Amino acid sequence: MRKTKNLFDIAWTYFLLCLAGFIFAFPCLWLIMASFSAGGSIYSFDGFFPSQLGFNSFALLFNDTVMYNYPKWFANTLFIASFSMIIGTILVILTAYVMSRYRFKSRKAIMKTTLVLGMFPSFMSMIAVYILMTQFNLINNHWGLILIYSAGAPMGYLVQKGFFDTIPISVDEAARIDGATSLMIFLKISLPLSLPMIVYTALTSFTWAWSDFILPKLLLKQRDSYTVAVGLMSLGETEFARFAAGSVFIAVPIVLLYFCLIRLLVEGVSAGAVKG
Amino acid sequence: MLEAIKKGGIQVALSALFMGLGQLCQRQVGKGLTYLFLHISALWFFLRYGAVMLRGFITLGERRANPTLNIEGDNSVVMLIMGLFAIIVLIGYLLLYAANIKDAYNTQTLIAAGKKPLRFSAELKSLADKNFYRSALFLPILGVCVFSVIPIVFMILVAFTDFGGNTVPPELVSWTGMDSFFRILTLQQFAPTFFMILNWNVIWAVCATALNYFGGLGLALLLNKKCVKGKLIWRAFPILAFAIPGFINLLAFKFMFSYGGPLNQMIINAGYSPIGFLDLDAKWMARIIGLLINAWLAIPSSMLLAAGILSNMSKDFSEAAKIDGASAFQIFRAITLPFVLFATVPVLISQFIMNFNNFGIFFFLRGGLYIDGYFLASDTDLLINWLYNLTIDNNYYSIGAAVSVVIFIITSIISLTVYVLSPSYRQEDQFK
Numbered sequence: 001m002r003k004t005k006n007l008f009d010i011a012w013t014y015f016l017l018c019l020a021g022f023i024f025a026f027p028c029l030w031l032i033m034a035s036f037s038a039g040g041s042i043y044s045f046d047g048f049f050p051s052q053l054g055f056n057s058f059a060l061l062f063n064d065t066v067m068y069n070y071p072k073w074f075a076n077t078l079f080i081a082s083f084s085m086i087i088g089t090i091l092v093i094l095t096a097y098v099m100s101r102y103r104f105k106s107r108k109a110i111m112k113t114t115l116v117l118g119m120f121p122s123f124m125s126m127i128a129v130y131i132l133m134t135q136f137n138l139i140n141n142h143w144g145l146i147l148i149y150s151a152g153a154p155m156g157y158l159v160q161k162g163f164f165d166t167i168p169i170s171v172d173e174a175a176r177i178d179g180a181t182s183l184m185i186f187l188k189i190s191l192p193l194s195l196p197m198i199v200y201t202a203l204t205s206f207t208w209a210w211s212d213f214i215l216p217k218l219l220l221k222q223r224d225s226y227t228v229a230v231g232l233m234s235l236g237e238t239e240f241a242r243f244a245a246g247s248v249f250i251a252v253p254i255v256l257l258y259f260c261l262i263r264l265l266v267e268g269v270s271a272g273a274v275k276g
Numbered sequence: 277m278l279e280a281i282k283k284g285g286i287q288v289a290l291s292a293l294f295m296g297l298g299q300l301c302q303r304q305v306g307k308g309l310t311y312l313f314l315h316i317s318a319l320w321f322f323l324r325y326g327a328v329m330l331r332g333f334i335t336l337g338e339r340r341a342n343p344t345l346n347i348e349g350d351n352s353v354v355m356l357i358m359g360l361f362a363i364i365v366l367i368g369y370l371l372l373y374a375a376n377i378k379d380a381y382n383t384q385t386l387i388a389a390g391k392k393p394l395r396f397s398a399e400l401k402s403l404a405d406k407n408f409y410r411s412a413l414f415l416p417i418l419g420v421c422v423f424s425v426i427p428i429v430f431m432i433l434v435a436f437t438d439f440g441g442n443t444v445p446p447e448l449v450s451w452t453g454m455d456s457f458f459r460i461l462t463l464q465q466f467a468p469t470f471f472m473i474l475n476w477n478v479i480w481a482v483c484a485t486a487l488n489y490f491g492g493l494g495l496a497l498l499l500n501k502k503c504v505k506g507k508l509i510w511r512a513f514p515i516l517a518f519a520i521p522g523f524i525n526l527l528a529f530k531f532m533f534s535y536g537g538p539l540n541q542m543i544i545n546a547g548y549s550p551i552g553f554l555d556l557d558a559k560w561m562a563r564i565i566g567l568l569i570n571a572w573l574a575i576p577s578s579m580l581l582a583a584g585i586l587s588n589m590s591k592d593f594s595e596a597a598k599i600d601g602a603s604a605f606q607i608f609r610a611i612t613l614p615f616v617l618f619a620t621v622p623v624l625i626s627q628f629i630m631n632f633n634n635f636g637i638f639f640f641l642r643g644g645l646y647i648d649g650y651f652l653a654s655d656t657d658l659l660i661n662w663l664y665n666l667t668i669d670n671n672y673y674s675i676g677a678a679v680s681v682v683i684f685i686i687t688s689i690i691s692l693t694v695y696v697l698s699p700s701y702r703q704e705d706q707f708k
Contacts, residue, residue, distance in 0.1 A: 010503045017504065020495060021513040023572070028516055030538070031528050048538040095416040102409040110417075115695075117420070119688040120428050121633045123660055124680040127667050128427035128434075135353050135445070151419030182408035211521030214635060218668065229523045237536050247524040258519035259512070 034244035050241070057245040068239070070246055072224055073231040076142060077210060077250070080227060083146045084209040088153035089202045096160030097190060101172070114155055122152070123214070130218045140225045145216060149209045163197040164190070203261055207254055280381035291380035295373055298380035302387070306396030311376050318369045326362045333359020336437070341446040352449035353439065357430060364426070431677045440673035456678035466675065469651040469662070477658045480567070481632040487571045488631075489624065492578025493616060497608070499579075500586055511583075518576035526640040529569050530554075533641070554642050559655045566637050566656060578627070585619045586612075625691045632687055633660045644669070659683050 030048055035057055037050030061070045099107065129148060138144050167190065175185050191198070213229035220226055226234070228250050235243040281292050291298030296311030332355035341349025383393045394402075403411040435456050439449045460466045495514065499507055517525070531537050533553040540550040554562050593611050602610070617624075638656045644665075645654040652670055653662045659679060667676035 013498060013501055013503060016498055017510050020498070021510060024513040024517040024576070027525065027528055027532070027572075028520065030532075031524070048542075091416045091419060094412045098409045098412045104409055110413075114420075116688065117424055117428065119629065119691060120684050121660055121663075121680055121687075123633065123635060123663060124431045124677075124684070125424055125427035127663070127673075127676065127680070128431040129423070130668065131353065131434075131673065132357060132427065132430070135351070135357070147419075148423050151423035154416035154420055155424065181405040183404035186408070186412075207521070211523060213523045229521070232527060233523070237531065237534060240531060243527065243531075247520075247528070251520045251524055254521065255516060255519040258515065262515060 031244045032248055034241055035248045037241045037244075039241065057241040058249070060242055061245050061249070068231060068235065068242070069224060070228075070231065073226050073228045074250070076225060077227040077229070080142055080145050080149070080216075081206050081209040084149035084153075085202050085206040087146065087150035088205040088209075089198060091150060091154045092157055092160055092201050092205070093191075093194070093198060095154040096157040097164050097186060099157060100161045100164035101169070101190075114157075118155055126215055126218060129215075133219060140220055140222050142225065144219060145209075148215060149205070149212075153205055160197055160201060163194060167193055199261065203257060210250075210254065280377055284377075284381045285384055287384060288377060288380045291377050295376045299376075299383070302380065302383050302393070304383065304393065304396060307379070307399070310396075311372075314372060318365070318372075321365065322362075326365065329355075329358045329362035330366075332356075333362065336450055337448045340448060349446050350448065351445045352437075352447075353445055356433060356437075356449070357426075360426060360430060360433070364421075432681060434674055435677035435681050437674050440667075440671050440675060444671060444673075452674075456674045457682075460675060460678050460682070465651055468649070469653055470679070472650065472655075473653060473657060473659055473662050476563075476655070477632060480563075480634075480658060481628055483567055484570050484574075484631040484634070485624065485628045487567060488574040488578050488627065489620075491571055491575040492580075493582045493613075495575060495579040496582035496586055497612070499583065514576035514579055517572065518580070522573055522636060523640070525573060526569070526636055529572075530640050533565060556645065556647060556654075562642060562656050566641055569641070570631070570634065570637050574627075581620065581623060582616060585616050588619075589615050621694065625694050629687050629691055632658070633683065634658060635660045635664065639664070 033049050036053050036055065038052035038054035038056060039050065061068075065071060099111065126148075129144075133139055133141075133144060171189060171193075172185050175189055180188070211229060213227075213233065216227040216230045217233070220230055223231075223234075228246065232243055232246050235246075281288060287298040287301045289298075290301060291311075294312075295315035296308045296313075299308030299311060302308075332350070335355075337350030337352040337355050339347065339350050341347060386393045436451060436453060437449050438452045438455065443449055460470050498504070499510055504510065532539060534540070535550055535552065539553070544550055552558055553565060589612070594607050597607050597611060635658075638654075638658060638661050642654055642656050643661075646652055646665075647654045650657075652665045652672075657665070660683065663676050663679050663683070666672040666679065
């Protein structure tokens with residue numbers, strides 16, 4: 001009796017797992033198949049899958065750049081995401097480190113202020129930025145996007161602060177007795193110790209800029225200045241295969257990165273949870 | 277600071293009179309000259325530009341543009357932002373002034389105690405050591421101020437003007453007080469839409485948060501079962517969905533549910549007429565599809581979160597309960613759930629707020645759809661989508677600003693209450 005119940009339980013568990021796996025994998029599989037379809041429009045598909053396979057959507061993506069300049073969009077996105085990642089990571093790590101290690105007068109005030117600021121819909125400042133940029137004629141400028149992404153990054157310092165909280169302070173004190181200044185302690189001791197967190201921060205800020213669509217949609221109006229997200233949004237149903245190919249092409253590097261760094265990601269996510 | 281002036285000697289009084297003079301008299305030449313220079317440049321700024329900017333902030337422009345007479349009018353929006361800028365400079369200047377008086381007072385007490393005050397160069401050096409936090413926080417705070425605080429303050433200010441509609445530069449904008457708020461809450465044009473959307477927005481946020489949270493928890497518990505082999509592979513599927521940029525998935529789902537999409541093709545092939553899943557009259561169907569797609573996107577990350585927390589949970593309690601004959605469901609309800617809930621209150625709040633302001637889902641699925649009975653919105657739109665329609669597509673800037681202030685008030689009341697009550701806020705230093 002007990003055994004059959006157990007068997008039933010295992011079967012049920014695996015059934016649910018298969019179902020979940022199917023639900024999560026199927027749309028991805030669908031997109032990958034679609035990117036290899038010979039016909040371009042969504043109407044040339046037979047149900048979910050293309051009737052004929054081929055590589056022409058990828059060829060079109062990179063060669064037919066008159067209307068949809070995918071290589072240029074890709075370069076734009078890479079430019080914006082890389083610089084936002086570098087500047088944003090530096091700012092976040094600095095903020096988190098100071099907030100974790102130092103006790104100064106305005107510390108609680110800063111923490112409460114960031115909390116309150118975080119509650120304003122981020123959209124609100126974007127609309128303000130949009131109005132301001134149109135008034136000052138700064139539309140279509142990639143550096144505007146980079147500055148907005150990286151300057152907004154320190155607001156999400158809590159995960160990194162939680163990480164620095166776990167590095168024992170005795171290491172710092174030992175170095176201080178040996179005559180190291182705070183700057184040296186930060187650069188020579190704390191930074192090397194927190195490499196995993198830096199990687200996590202860099203990865204998240206890169207993907208944030210890489211996959212955001214709201215801000216570029218607001219601020220980039222010329223076809224040539226588009227990022228991939230805005231560019232792919234401008235593709236209609238007749239360009240479905242091209243959309244799928246473009247998506248697969250930018251999703252693959254990110255997906256590979258995630259799988260390499262999944263352990264770090266899990267730690268980062270749960271570190272933020274415990275510390276708040 | 278007042279105390280410092282009262283107790284301080286002549287040098288402190290000199291500092292209060294003219295920034296930097298006190299330091300010069302205390303033979304702190306480098307510092308004194310720096311303060312003096314800053315003071316003079318601030319005075320120059322205010323006489324030359326600041327006064328005009330502050331005046332423009334109050335009037336928001338008086339001269340209307342007149343092309344026939346070739347008069348260039350005032351641009352109210354530029355005046356508003358420049359006025360804001362002048363106010364920030366003014367606040368910075370006042371803070372600097374206070375710091376200057378305090379500094380003179382500190383030096384005086386040091387001298388009175390017979391100690392030697394620090395040289396200016398030594399004080400600059402302390403920026404890399406004792407005062408490292410100041411130099412480190414300078415850039416982040418500057419960035420947040422310029423790109424988050426100023427835009428937010430600007431938007432709040434806009435809510436109190438009549439900026440928008442036909443009143444955009446070169447027309448002159450003026451202050452109207454609480455008018456925009458009254459218009460949202462009472463005017464026939466805005467009020468019904470506002471309350472209908474607010475109602476749906478709250479339902480959406482609650483349902484979506486609960487669905488994502490319990491979905492993720494369920495998946496994590498499933499993967500945590502002893503009998504599951506090959507956990508890495510099973511976990512890879514949700515992570516795959518997690519790793520693909522959200523806009524790709526959203527666009528893909530939009531194609532999937534479109535008239536030419538695969539679902540409708542299969543329906544047509546089976547001999548039925550196509551279904552407009554996201555069409556004008558698809559109110560609840562579109563809403564439920566939105567909820568499910570949102571769950572598809574968000575469950576992987578909440579699964580990772582729950583898995584991380586479950587791995588921290590000690591097995592003692594659940595094993596003791598099992599020996600006492602508790603069923604799996606009882607263990608979940610009485611032991612696992614309280615533990616996970618306790619650890620994730622802050623995350624739950626931030627997820628609730630994120631869902632409350634979830635722009636992407638309905639922007640992609642049913643963006644730009646206007647439905648009868650709603651003012652520039654559709655029945656799936658959340659407040660944030662309405663905000664977009666109002667401001668970006670239709671120029672109702674002041675109404676949009678007022679809506680965003682209302683969103684802020686709602687979300688902040690909810691989250692502050694929960695956050696302050698939660699144990700993770702009160703015991704911040706507990707983990708050290």
